Amino acid sequence: MSTLHEDAVAALTAWAPAEDDQRELRRDYLAHLADRQDGLYKSCLPAHLTASALVVDPADRRVLLTLHPKVGLWLQMGGHCEPADATLGAAALREAVEESGIAGLTLLATGGAGRPSPVKLDRHQVHCTGKDRPANTHLDVQYVALAPAGARELISEESLDLRWFGFDELPELTDDSVRRLVGLARALVG
Numbered sequence: 001m002s003t004l005h006e007d008a009v010a011a012l013t014a015w016a017p018a019e020d021d022q023r024e025l026r027r028d029y030l031a032h033l034a035d036r037q038d039g040l041y042k043s044c045l046p047a048h049l050t051a052s053a054l055v056v057d058p059a060d061r062r063v064l065l066t067l068h069p070k071v072g073l074w075l076q077m078g079g080h081c082e083p084a085d086a087t088l089g090a091a092a093l094r095e096a097v098e099e100s101g102i103a104g105l106t107l108l109a110t111g112g113a114g115r116p117s118p119v120k121l122d123r124h125q126v127h128c129t130g131k132d133r134p135a136n137t138h139l140d141v142q143y144v145a146l147a148p149a150g151a152r153e154l155i156s157e158e159s160l161d162l163r164w165f166g167f168d169e170l171p172e173l174t175d176d177s178v179r180r181l182v183g184l185a186r187a188l189v190g
Contacts, residue, residue, distance in 0.1 A: 007087040025121040047137035051092035052078020053145035058189040067161035101154025108144040
């Protein structure tokens, strides 16, 4: 069993979501990991865990979203886990830094002992192995990443656009899952 696999099981086991739908997703994610030692990697089909982070600027009460080229929606930063990721949180943070261009991001410590923990889970269908291939399922584990004061974003090749939006000014091309994640982040950062 890999360190990343062990961490994912520990992080999901320790996380205590308040909502029934999130508890059900957590059970499903843990069952997936119990069945699949490779359950964190893109090669694991028909489903695999992914890690994402909503980048938040608490001082200016805004979030950074990326216009995803394959989906055509404004989303949080995120993607596939890699073997070099030591923890699920580290995978989310790596993706957030790569896609936002912001150095100095930190994951919000929402868990016990000051440890970052997920804030939300989201299961969705994607074609990450190619448009001509069958859809597979992303079991996304979502965190909140705090941007340092004065952070300046830098668009990457993984995005069509990258913009800050006020908590109450999310773009029309944002799905309910992102809106819910922003609401949770807003409540956590005050």
